[in-house]
Amino acid sequence: MPLSDLASFQVQRLQVLDQDGKLDQSLEPDLTRAQKLALYRAMLLAREGDQKAIKLQRQGRIGTFGPSTGQEAASTAPAFAMTERDWFVGAFRELGGWLARGMPLENFLWFHNGWEEGSVFPSLGRTLPVNIIVGSQTLHAVGLAYAMKLRGEQDSAVVAFFGDGATSQGDFHEALNFASVWQAPVVFICQNNQWAISLPVGKQTHSRTLAQKAIAYDMPGIQVDGNDALAMFRATQEALARAKAGGGPTLIEAVTYRLMMHTTSDDPTKYRTEAEVQEWWQRDPLKRFRLYLGAQGLLDEAGHAALEAEVKAEVEAAVARFEARRDFKPDAPFDHVFGTPHPELEGQRKTFLRELAQAGGPEARHG
Numbered sequence: 001m002p003l004s005d006l007a008s009f010q011v012q013r014l015q016v017l018d019q020d021g022k023l024d025q026s027l028e029p030d031l032t033r034a035q036k037l038a039l040y041r042a043m044l045l046a047r048e049g050d051q052k053a054i055k056l057q058r059q060g061r062i063g064t065f066g067p068s069t070g071q072e073a074a075s076t077a078p079a080f081a082m083t084e085r086d087w088f089v090g091a092f093r094e095l096g097g098w099l100a101r102g103m104p105l106e107n108f109l110w111f112h113n114g115w116e117e118g119s120v121f122p123s124l125g126r127t128l129p130v131n132i133i134v135g136s137q138t139l140h141a142v143g144l145a146y147a148m149k150l151r152g153e154q155d156s157a158v159v160a161f162f163g164d165g166a167t168s169q170g171d172f173h174e175a176l177n178f179a180s181v182w183q184a185p186v187v188f189i190c191q192n193n194q195w196a197i198s199l200p201v202g203k204q205t206h207s208r209t210l211a212q213k214a215i216a217y218d219m220p221g222i223q224v225d226g227n228d229a230l231a232m233f234r235a236t237q238e239a240l241a242r243a244k245a246g247g248g249p250t251l252i253e254a255v256t257y258r259l260m261m262h263t264t265s266d267d268p269t270k271y272r273t274e275a276e277v278q279e280w281w282q283r284d285p286l287k288r289f290r291l292y293l294g295a296q297g298l299l300d301e302a303g304h305a306a307l308e309a310e311v312k313a314e315v316e317a318a319v320a321r322f323e324a325r326r327d328f329k330p331d332a333p334f335d336h337v338f339g340t341p342h343p344e345l346e347g348q349r350k351t352f353l354r355e356l357a358q359a360g361g362p363e364a365r366h367g
Ligand SMILES: Cc1ncc(C[n+]2csc(CCOP(=O)(O)OP(=O)(O)O)c2C)c(N)n1
Pocket: 066, 093, 132, 133, 134, 135, 162, 163, 164, 165, 166, 167, 191, 193, 195, 196, 197, 258, 262
């Protein structure tokens, strides 16, 4: 008996602005002039904030963190496609998205100086803090989305971010599986930045795309130029609309690049070439969006210089607010692990506080 075809699949790629900022008008999302400028400003704030944070770390003024330079479009544009009713579930390389949601930059700096208080966003609804446990937030996202479905909220969905490395975690597959089984309103955004610390994506998976991992779970999957803010906005907007209309989850693979080190503790020159990095600088999401704004007559050289000065001043003001508050309890993380005291953990707290005192107190610990 001949074999019969049960199904066939395809994987599509979306790009709206090419590397030189040239627009495919048929795909341009519906954004006002003010929204376009606000999106660029938000990406610039993330870039300046990120670069400033690297300097602060090098000066011993904050602890280790993972820079997001080069990846601004992949999280900022989706945040612009979301409403306050949607849940933002990040990993650790979504500074642009968090800032666009309204997280003050000083919160990011407090968190990366070891203060849990940085994770508290009193004025922000539905925005989860940094999650370091690779891939685990995909499960939190599906739980939230399932809850939204059970509550009958038709105006809310969840957007969950994670890296290419997370796609090797069981959590990722469990999350996609149950999101699909339950048709939960969730948009998975994989920031494929080509590296998981020193492991290139080609050693992470044999799949030609990460988008195709959606196929096994029977959900729409699309590869998007993750350095193209317009494409990221469009893809997220479409996926959110489908999720809210009861159409279930979507997987978006955002193809991007980590232009800096994995974290400030890493030296990428040990495992990748300068030529590769330079090639990706040519695809810088900010450069591309700026060319687009220029071509539309929205931002000229003088306007850009003024915007840059304004954003730099905003970053400096956030650093001043960050440095003005140093009265946080250094052992606060121990308070939040369990609901009730735990003897093992209390022992660890004592050791931590003793070692901190021996090292000269909280201010000495990055020395
Ligand atoms: C479960 C788990 N295993 C290992 C680590 C250590 N770790 C932190 S980031 C990282 C690589 C993550 O790569 P990817 O998912 O591609 O995200 P990227 O850092 O590139 O943004 C690893 C292995 C961790 N935080 N959590």
